[in-house]
Every structure is written in structure tokens, then in C-alpha cells.
Amino acid sequence: MINVGVIGVGTVGTSVVKILEQNKTMITARAGDEIRVKTGVVRNLNKKRDLNIALCNDPYSVVNDPEIDIVVELMGGVDEAFEVVKSALKNGKAVVTANKALLAYHRYELQEMAKDIPFEYEASVAGGIPIINALRDGLSANHIQSIQGIMNGTCNYMMTKMMNEGVAFDAILKEAQELGYAEADPTFDIGGFDAAHKLLILGSIAYGIDAKPEEILIEGIEHVTQEDIAFAREFGYVIKLLGIAKKEGDEVEMRVHACLIRKDAMIAKIDGVMNGVSVVGDKVGETLYYGPGAGGDATASAVVANIIDIVRSGKRAPMLGFDKPLERGLKLKDKNAIVSKYYLRLKVEDKPGVLAKIAALFGDHNISVETMLQRPVDGSYANLLFATHEAKEGDIQRVITALETLDFVAAKPVMIRIV
Amino acid sequence: MINVGVIGVGTVGTSVVKILEQNKTMITARAGDEIRVKTGVVRNLNKKRDLNIALCNDPYSVVNDPEIDIVVELMGGVDEAFEVVKSALKNGKAVVTANKALLAYHRYELQEMAKDIPFEYEASVAGGIPIINALRDGLSANHIQSIQGIMNGTCNYMMTKMMNEGVAFDAILKEAQELGYAEADPTFDIGGFDAAHKLLILGSIAYGIDAKPEEILIEGIEHVTQEDIAFAREFGYVIKLLGIAKKEGDEVEMRVHACLIRKDAMIAKIDGVMNGVSVVGDKVGETLYYGPGAGGDATASAVVANIIDIVRSGKRAPMLGFDKPLERGLKLKDKNAIVSKYYLRLKVEDKPGVLAKIAALFGDHNISVETMLQRPVDGSYANLLFATHEAKEGDIQRVITALETLDFVAAKPVMIRIV
Numbered sequence: 001m002i003n004v005g006v007i008g009v010g011t012v013g014t015s016v017v018k019i020l021e022q023n024k025t026m027i028t029a030r031a032g033d034e035i036r037v038k039t040g041v042v043r044n045l046n047k048k049r050d051l052n053i054a055l056c057n058d059p060y061s062v063v064n065d066p067e068i069d070i071v072v073e074l075m076g077g078v079d080e081a082f083e084v085v086k087s088a089l090k091n092g093k094a095v096v097t098a099n100k101a102l103l104a105y106h107r108y109e110l111q112e113m114a115k116d117i118p119f120e121y122e123a124s125v126a127g128g129i130p131i132i133n134a135l136r137d138g139l140s141a142n143h144i145q146s147i148q149g150i151m152n153g154t155c156n157y158m159m160t161k162m163m164n165e166g167v168a169f170d171a172i173l174k175e176a177q178e179l180g181y182a183e184a185d186p187t188f189d190i191g192g193f194d195a196a197h198k199l200l201i202l203g204s205i206a207y208g209i210d211a212k213p214e215e216i217l218i219e220g221i222e223h224v225t226q227e228d229i230a231f232a233r234e235f236g237y238v239i240k241l242l243g244i245a246k247k248e249g250d251e252v253e254m255r256v257h258a259c260l261i262r263k264d265a266m267i268a269k270i271d272g273v274m275n276g277v278s279v280v281g282d283k284v285g286e287t288l289y290y291g292p293g294a295g296g297d298a299t300a301s302a303v304v305a306n307i308i309d310i311v312r313s314g315k316r317a318p319m320l321g322f323d324k325p326l327e328r329g330l331k332l333k334d335k336n337a338i339v340s341k342y343y344l345r346l347k348v349e350d351k352p353g354v355l356a357k358i359a360a361l362f363g364d365h366n367i368s369v370e371t372m373l374q375r376p377v378d379g380s381y382a383n384l385l386f387a388t389h390e391a392k393e394g395d396i397q398r399v400i401t402a403l404e405t406l407d408f409v410a411a412k413p414v415m416i417r418i419v
Numbered sequence: 420m421i422n423v424g425v426i427g428v429g430t431v432g433t434s435v436v437k438i439l440e441q442n443k444t445m446i447t448a449r450a451g452d453e454i455r456v457k458t459g460v461v462r463n464l465n466k467k468r469d470l471n472i473a474l475c476n477d478p479y480s481v482v483n484d485p486e487i488d489i490v491v492e493l494m495g496g497v498d499e500a501f502e503v504v505k506s507a508l509k510n511g512k513a514v515v516t517a518n519k520a521l522l523a524y525h526r527y528e529l530q531e532m533a534k535d536i537p538f539e540y541e542a543s544v545a546g547g548i549p550i551i552n553a554l555r556d557g558l559s560a561n562h563i564q565s566i567q568g569i570m571n572g573t574c575n576y577m578m579t580k581m582m583n584e585g586v587a588f589d590a591i592l593k594e595a596q597e598l599g600y601a602e603a604d605p606t607f608d609i610g611g612f613d614a615a616h617k618l619l620i621l622g623s624i625a626y627g628i629d630a631k632p633e634e635i636l637i638e639g640i641e642h643v644t645q646e647d648i649a650f651a652r653e654f655g656y657v658i659k660l661l662g663i664a665k666k667e668g669d670e671v672e673m674r675v676h677a678c679l680i681r682k683d684a685m686i687a688k689i690d691g692v693m694n695g696v697s698v699v700g701d702k703v704g705e706t707l708y709y710g711p712g713a714g715g716d717a718t719a720s721a722v723v724a725n726i727i728d729i730v731r732s733g734k735r736a737p738m739l740g741f742d743k744p745l746e747r748g749l750k751l752k753d754k755n756a757i758v759s760k761y762y763l764r765l766k767v768e769d770k771p772g773v774l775a776k777i778a779a780l781f782g783d784h785n786i787s788v789e790t791m792l793q794r795p796v797d798g799s800y801a802n803l804l805f806a807t808h809e810a811k812e813g814d815i816q817r818v819i820t821a822l823e824t825l826d827f828v829a830a831k832p833v834m835i836r837i838v
């Protein structure tokens with residue numbers, strides 16, 4: 001049994017507690033040990049919470065609890081969090097954090113202290129996307145040539161709305177605040193500082209650069225107007241806030257600012273609140289990682305993955321992740337029971353009654369049509385193009401076989417599934 | 420010193436040997452030990468190769484060599500590879516393979532044999548994209564709801580060309596063969612079998628499903644014509660070959676076939692020979708992984724990452740990947756030395772001589788203009804929009820400061836960098 005203390009039980013902390021509970025069987029199988037949250041630390045003990053864990057309001061009671069194995073730091077801020085995490089490490093406790101500001105300022109001191117103790121921080125960059133994992137492990141054979149990241153959902157939401165809907169900056173900001181995508185004081189997001197903290201973390205993993213936020217170029221998106229958007233559109237660009245780390249000779253550029261990006265670049269296609277990080281390695285070329293950069297469950301997904309990783313470190317995880325097939329009671333679905341929408345193309349003789357007969361055949365096989373198009377082919381033939389509502393694979397296969405036998409069907413029917 | 424034997428020194432094997440040599444310093448730092456290829460196994464010893472390693476033509480001389488720690492299996496095929504890998508595991512050697520066919524048929528037997536021995540296979544699915552890593556570790560807190568993958572570059576190249584350029588299937592296939600993107604016998608790729616092997620591997624990691632290729636729905640792209648493409652375009656779809664694994668209740672669908680996909684879905688945006696895998700987790704939501712699915716260096720990037728991972732397993736890797744900042748001699752570049760292209764927007768009085776003065780100022784600061792647009796604003800003003808050639812950040816900042824002092828410049832100049 002592994003005991004976890006969660007310091008800061010807000011949106012992300014609550015999700016961490018709930019995921020460990022809701023996905024317990026699977027997580028135990030993957031971690032090779034049972035994981036439970038022993039204590040949660042909150043500022044306000046009087047607030048009602050829907051959680052089955054013990055609560056206290058003193059981080060040090062968790063950090064000094066000899067039963068706690070892993071401390072999850074989700075309190076935010078720099079100075080107090082640094083003191084708490086240092087105490088946890090001094091007490092030999094593994095640490096998981098989502099605190100990008102803490103790492104932007106103190107990551108090398110923490111690395112020095114965590115030499116023999118697991119310290120993980122996947123959730124600190126791009127929320128649920130396992131980008132730290134990819135950069136540190138998956139691409140470990142590569143010299144990293146560049147990183148370009150959309151790492152702030154607020155900015156990306158605003159720029160996407162400005163590009164797609166032509167709404168002005170102030171109106172979008174107000175809307176983003178109402179939707180909860182932007183803070184009441186949005187400076188930290190729209191000024192580029194949040195993205196800069198994340199970029200500094202990635203820059204350390206890729207290049208070992210120990211820079212502080214003050215040392216790198218940081219600009220936001222406040223100055224972007226509809227005139228700039230119009231120019232971008234006219235010349236085939238989109239505008240986005242990017243964090244960029246790039247090696248040139250023995251120097252590394254690190255910068256956060258709004259960018260005009262060619263609209264066919266993969267990173268230009270990442271819209272709305274989503275995050276994405278493009279990494280170019282000298283051997284692999286460009287890879288890109290896309291997903292939700294914020295939100296309680298998405299961020300907690302990364303925190304819990306780190307907890308699992310710490311629990312199973314040193315043990316050999318099964319090669320395929322699970323010990324035995326079907327361990328979770330899952331079985332392969334029969335092909336014919338698969339449900340999908342279908343596109344069908346039929347070349348038929350162009351004469352009266354054909355469509356009625358096909359429609360009747362569809363009805364007999366439980367297939368209903370959503371869209372239909374008829375196009376003439378070669379004078380006396382027509383192409384009938386159907387998109388169906390959901391149907392069973394077995395029914396579709398039977399109807400195709402039946403269609404093939406009809407004398408007015410002039411070629412083998414073509415079927416493509418719609419997802 | 421860790422000794423590696425590479426069985427199969429073709430395109431990928433050659434890249435593995437070269438990456439271990441070219442990126443040696445960094446790889447040693449990351450792995451915590453020196454890695455060298457002791458022996459390569461080839462079929463034809465007479466063929467001239469540009470490699471500094473000992474060669475032989477007997478896989479078993481590597482598998483039985485007591486000095487070899489890690490066997491890299493790149494020989495391909497199922498039966499012989501299975502025998503060789505089994506012998507390696509029996510001899511206690513860690514195994515790294517890129518062989519998807521081997522895993523499609525024998526992954527559970529291999530897992531059983533590899534209980535106490537590292538066995539890694541990142542390169543077997545989607546080449547250089549660390550998707551196994553993401554699915555097994557990064558998303559380990561999640562029940563996987565679905566996987567949708569573009570996992571065959573040949574098919575994706577052909578479908579992209581058909582969609583974008585309106586060329587017919589046979590012509591594109593011929594072109595793909597000439598470019599080396601398709602084999603002389605393309606059935607394995609365009610019939611969906613290659614993608615199916617990869618899907619079965621992902622399906623095991625996500626769901627523990629022990630299915631063989633014969634048990635799942637596999638179709639290719641041979642039946643897709645320009646008529647279908649036209650329909651897709653008209654109704655806002657693209658057509659791609661997808662591998663799909665999806666949980667419905669306690670059943671898992673697994674299928675490979677051409678699909679009509681809404682063109683605004685992220686996976687629909689993956690074009691050409693690139694691969695991409697979308698994974699939906701119950702907690703994280705959708706994440707997507709994009710990159711090169713084939714090619715010697717990209718595939719070898721994944722093989723070498725697995726080797727590094729095996730070498731450092733059990734040791735604690737530094738939290739940030741590197742022990743100390745600047746260990747590799749890299750330093751942060753001065754902000755003002757950063758080179759970029761720039762977009763500038765200037766609101767100026769619309770009167771003669773203004774453009775000439777601005778142009779002269781640009782010249783004085785080493786800034787040359789690539790594109791310029793002038794647009795009237797409010798009668799007596801104009802917006803001048805410039806895209807520059809590459810310039811230094813310091814020069815651009817100085818020119819902006821200088822522009823601000825000019826009496827005909829009516830508002831603070833706006834600058835956005837172009838990437």
C-alpha cells in the first residue's frame with residue numbers, strides 16, 4: 001500500500017483523488033501496488049467537499065508524516081511551495097508537482113536535492129499531454145533542434161476566435177473570462193508568462209539551459225488586432241502565441257511571443273483551448289504532441305501517471321502493460337456487430353423504379369439513409385451515393401451482397417465507413 | 420560498457436549503428452553508460468557497407484555471445500525472427516525489436532518469456548513517434564476509450580494525393596513506388612495488413628486484447644476512386660486509412676479500413692507520408708501523437724531510445740534529463756541576437772515622402788522588406804504593413820524606437836515575428 005499526500009485539493013487535486021478512486025483496479029494493475037490518498041491539505045477546512053479522504057490545513061503535517069510515501073504538490077505559487085517540497089525531499093519522500101512557476105525558478109536546485117529521490121512534473125507543461133515523457137525518454141536518441149509549443153490554452157482560444165470569427169481582442173477576452181478560460185487578471189496568460197514557465201522546463205530537458213523567466217524574451221498577444229489577422233489571412237498565415245526553444249550552433253534561443261505561422265504547418269492547425277508541442281530531433285525529424293493543456297481531469301491524468309511511474313519504478317512492468325490478455329474482462333467484439341455510419345456508392349442503370357427497389361432493400365436490412373446524391377455516368381448509368389445512419393456491419397455486408405445480385409446494378413458496390 | 424548486437428543491418432539497422440556513434444556523448448550522458456554495437460548480422464557478407472562494426476551472417480552467434488547485453492532484432496519476418504528472439508531471451512539478453520509482424524502474432528508468448536528481461540518495441544508502431552511510451556506510461560491513469568491511427572505512410576500519402584491533386588489511384592500508386600514510398604508488391608500496405616499489425620499491438624497495451632490479424636476486420640484503400648473523393652470533398656470529409664480500437668461496454672472493436680473523416684478532426688489534418696495516432700482517455704480526453712512513421716533514422720530514433728531506456732533502467736535518471744545545466748556547452752543566446760522575419764504594422768499620416776523616410780530608416784538598421792501592403796484608415800491615415808526578410812531582434816527593436824519618434828507615425832508600431 002502506497003500512501004499519497006495531496007497538498008492543495010482544488011480542481012486538479014480533487015481530480016487526482018477521484019481518478020485514484022475511480023480507476024483503482026486498473027491503476028493497481030499498472031502500478032503493481034495499491035495507491036491511496038491518505039491526507040489532503042486545504043486552506044479552508046470549513047468548505048464542504050465531496051471527498052473520502054482525511055483533510056488538514058498544514059502542509060508540514062503531510063510532509064513530516066512517516067507513513068506518506070509520495071507528496072503531490074498542487075498548492076501553486078513559488079516560495080511556500082519551494083519550502084514545502086524541499087522539506088518533503090529532505091524527509092526522503094518522492095514528489096510529484098504540477099507547479100510550473102516553482103520549476104521555472106528552482107528546477108536545478110530541486111534536481112540537486114532529488115538525486116536519489118523520484119521527482120516528477122509531467123503536469124507542469126501542457127497539462128494532459130505526456131510531453132516531458134516524450135522529450136526525456138521517447139526522443140532520447142536525438143539532439144533536439146527546436147521546440148515550438150502552443151502551451152497556453154487561453155491565448156490559443158483567443159487567437160483562434162479572432163482568426164475564425166473576426167471578433168476583437170477585448171470582446172474575446174471578456175468571453176474567455178466568462179467561460180472560465182481566462183482569469184479575472186489575465187496578464188499571466190495573455191502576457192506570455194505562463195507559456196514562458198513551461199518553455200523554460202522544456203528548454204532544460206532538451207538543452208540543459210538554466211535560465212530564469214527574466215532572462216528570456218517574453219511577449220504576449222495584447223497588441224494583436226483585426227488588421228494583423230486580416231494580413232495573416234491574406235498571406236496564408238495564422239497568428240498564435242508560441243514558446244520557441246531553438247539551437248543555433250552552441251547557443252539556444254528561448255522566446256515566447258505571438259507568431260505568424262504558415263497555415264499549413266501542423267502546429268498552425270491546433271485550435272481553441274488545445275495545446276500542442278512540435279519537437280524537431282536531428283534523427284527523428286518533426287514529431288508533434290497534441291491534447292488538452294488544462295482542466296482538472298486532464299492535468300490530474302498526468303499527475304497520476306507520475307504517481308504510477310514512481311510506484312512501479314524498479315519493478316519490471318509487463319511488456320504490454322498488462323500481465324495477461326483479457327485480465328480486465330474485455331473481449332474482442334464480433335466483426336459483424338460493429339456499428340458505424342456507411343458511405344455506399346452504386347453504379348446503376350438510369351431507369352425508373354431502381355431507387356425504389358434499393359430503398360426497399362435498405363429497409364429490409366435495417367439500414368436508413370441520411371444523405372443521398374445521384375450523379376449521371378456515361379449516359380445510361382447513374383452513380384448513387386448514400387451516407388447511412390448508424391447500422392451494423394453484418395447488415396451492411398448482407399445488403400451489399402444482395403445489391404450485387406440485382407440486374408440493374410452495373411458494378412461492384414463500393415462501401416467506405418464514416419467515423 | 421554495454422554491448423549491443425544488431426540482427427539485420429539494412430536501412431534501420433544502419434541508422435541505429437550510426438546514431439549510437441554520431442550522438443555518442445549525449446547518449447552516454449542520458450544512458451549513464453557507454454553503448455557500443457559489438458556485432459552486426461547481415462545476410463550477405465560480401466556487400467560493401469560503410470560501417471565500423473564487426474559483421475557476421477549468423478544471428479545465433481550474436482544471441483549466444485556472452486558479451487552481448489542487448490539484442491536488436493531488425494531482420495523482419497515472423498518465424499525465423501521468433502526463434503532468434505526466443506533464443507536471446509532464453510540467454511537472458513534484453514531485446515529491442517521494430518518487428519510488428521512478430522508482435523502481431525507472438526506478443527503474449529514473448530511477454531511471458533520476457534517477465535524478468537527487458538523487451539522493448541517502440542519502433543514497431545508509427546516509427547519515430549513515441550506512441551508506445553505515451554500509451555503505456557504517459558496515459559497510464561486512463562481507461563482508454565478509443566484509438567484512431569494513421570499508421571501506414573504509403574496509404575496516407577496516396578489518399579492525400581488523391582484528395583489534394585485529384586490524381587487516380589493507379590497513377591499515385593505508380594508514383595509512390597517510384598519514390599520508394601510503396602513496395603513493388605504493395606498489397607501489405609494498401610491492403611491494410613501493415614496497419615493491422617500495429618493496431619493489434621496498441622490494442623494489447625490499451626485493452627489487453629490477444630487477437631491475431633485473422634480475427635479482426637481488415638480492408639485496404641484499393642476501392643477508393645475519384646467519385647468517392649468528390650463526395651467526401653462536397654460533404655466536408657477527407658478519406659484516410661485508419662486503424663481503430665474502441666471500447667463499447669466490455670467489448671473492444673478492432674478494425675482497419677478506409678474512413679470518411681470530418682475534415683476539421685485533428686486526425687484528418689495529418690497528410691502525406693506522416694503518421695498520427697489519436698488516443699481518447701476517460702480522464703485526459705483526446706491526445707494526438709504525430710510524426711514520421713517510417714524511414715531509417717526516424718525508426719532508429721525509437722530503437723535507440725529503447726536501448727537507452729534499458730541501459731538506464733534501475734538507475735535514477737536526473738530529473739531534468741541532464742545532470743547539470745550547460746553540461747553540453749550550450750548557452751542561452753542573447754535576446755538581441757535572435758534572428759527572425761518580422762511583420763510590422765505602422766499607422767502613418769497619408770502624405771508624400773512618408774514611405775521614403777521609413778524605407779531609409781529600415782535601410783539604416785539593416786532591415787530589408789519582403790512584402791509591403793498599404794491600406795487607407797480614417798481618410799487622412801494609412802496602415803503600412805511590412806513583412807521583412809530575416810533581421811536581428813536588436814535591429815528591429817531599434818528601428819521601432821526610431822519610428823515611434825517620427826511625427827507622421829500616428830500610433831505605436833505593432834510587431835509580430837514570423838516563423
